[in-house]
Amino acid sequence: MSFVRAYLRASTDEQDASRARAQLEAFASERGLRIASWYVENESGSKLVRPDLFRLLRDAQPDDILLVEQVDRLSRLTSADWEKLKAEIAARHIRVVALDLPTSWIMATQSADEFTGRMFEAINGMLLDMLAAVARKDYEDRRRRQAQGQARAKAEGKYRGRPADLKRHKAIADMLNRGMSWQAVMDAAGCSRTMVAAVSKTLSPVD
Template identity: 65%
Template sequence: MFIRAYLRASTKDQDANRAEQDLKDFAQSRGLTIAATYRENESGASLKRPELFRLLSDSEAGDVLLVEQVDRLSRLNAQDWDSLKAEIAERRLRVVALDLPTSWQMLETSRDDIHGRMLDAINGMMLDMLAAIARKDYEDRRRRQAQGIERAKDEGRYRGRPEDTKRNNALMKMLSDGQSWASIVDATGVSRSTLAKLSKRLKKVTETEVS
């Protein structure tokens, strides 16, 4: 059994170091060691998370997918959550979350069949509940944000988020120098969606210069 830690932050400003230490402390307190750690800066509301699927690809039956909180694993809608659960189940992984005490017993390597099936059922039900709560929290925050923007527009106060021009210019330089997206993400923590936007902008600039 290998323990694979998954750390997700939705923006580069969210520091995952504390969460990583919490996961290490949790494992060590049980005499266990984290075999590999997977980090990425992507939204939990999207299934497009390369590091999560690299973790799944690296895993073998009986391995543990360890997260700090269930919402680090999923803020997905019901359909996408079902897809992710099916992938996890197919690979026979055990999901353990620090905010879900019922999952901690999944770390036991020796479980009789009946006990194991009962734990799986209870843990699955609790995971579903916390994933649903995480999704609702995500949707509520998005709705409040949209309402706030609409009010600001009505009152003439909305200016949008200022662009980090210095950062974006540096990222476009890295792209133009031929650096891979993966290496840029690893080095800067920027999201792939941001790189996609900057890549399109760089392409337009290049086309304009050529013409």
């Protein structure tokens, strides 16, 4: 029996990784599918190593569906890293379905005959590669524009860096001081393990 495993990602702790949850639920419901498990994380799509994505891959069984809102939620990777991720997905025989890739939708139902299914799989693979390449280019373009803006601001003496979310950091610190586990803090604050670790380092040791 196939399971639908939904993957939600945002790049930073300030962004809501669960933003697209309702869209994925609606997509699945319209096709008579039920999302069996959710994997949510705040990590850059340019990083190959993402704990929750690879937890999904470890949990998945052959023929399971990896459901994402957009291909760029899955990958903003370099070509080499994208090939590694694709190989991992292929080795586990997982079907990737993305809301912004209509050719992948047929993978969610398996209603096509063998020939049509293979044709759509080939077309889907090609378009998946194309959207992954576009996502990477968009990432690199934004990074370049950001660097240019920061360089100009520094030259003009206006650059102050990214301000810390002090209110959020204090809330995390309070929870840690109350003895809550890192996972509980992550769930309550909607933040990554990296942020919890950073805040934890600022706390004074308890005698």
